[in-house]
Amino acid sequence: MEAWLMQTQSLCIVMLMIAGIVVRRKRQLHVKIMSLAMIWDVLLILQIELSRSAILKASKAVSNPMMLNIHVAIAVTTVVLYGFMVYTGRALLSGQSQIRSKHRILGYSTFLMRVLTFITSFWAVLPKE
Numbered sequence: 001m002e003a004w005l006m007q008t009q010s011l012c013i014v015m016l017m018i019a020g021i022v023v024r025r026k027r028q029l030h031v032k033i034m035s036l037a038m039i040w041d042v043l044l045i046l047q048i049e050l051s052r053s054a055i056l057k058a059s060k061a062v063s064n065p066m067m068l069n070i071h072v073a074i075a076v077t078t079v080v081l082y083g084f085m086v087y088t089g090r091a092l093l094s095g096q097s098q099i100r101s102k103h104r105i106l107g108y109s110t111f112l113m114r115v116l117t118f119i120t121s122f123w124a125v126l127p128k129e
């Protein structure tokens with residue numbers, strides 16, 4: 001699959017997250033939007049992994065692996081943070097309101113990492129084009 005199609009999806013996921021943060025006080029809507037964003041993101045990773053093997057077959061050289069590695073590290077951190085978001089989010093829903101500050105700090109960190117994933121994805125595709 002072409003890189004721009006993946007990056008368009010990536011931008012949509014970032015925008016969904018902005019929408020989810022805007023409606024953070026509307027619990028039901030917030031949970032629905034954030035769940036959709038995270039599921040879509042996992043599906044995007046799957047698409048990238050499935051087509052990367054095809055890309056590797058076509059182009060034998062990766063000219064800048066360090067840039068790619070930084071991008072992958074940030075992207076993996078984002079997905080790990082998703083786990084913490086689901087955990088602390090579910091705890092909030094079950095009435096453990098003392099976990100709110102954790103969910104908030106982790107939430108803004110997750111959003112920051114997701115934006116960095118989007119920005120660094122341009123480094124990752126550059127050598128292949």
Ligand code: HEM
Nearest residue numbers: 024025027031034085086089090092093100104107110111
């Ligand atoms: C990437 C995913 C997510 C991000 C970035 C995020 C971010 C946030 C932020 C910034 C707040 C406001 C906290 C505050 O100001 O006190 C919030 C509230 C909340 N979040 Fe999330 N969240 C995410 C996922 C989830 C998930 C998966 C759940 C549930 C399973 C959830 C449940 C809640 C609840 C219940 C609140 C409190 C809403 C209220 O004020 O009544 N969040 N979230």
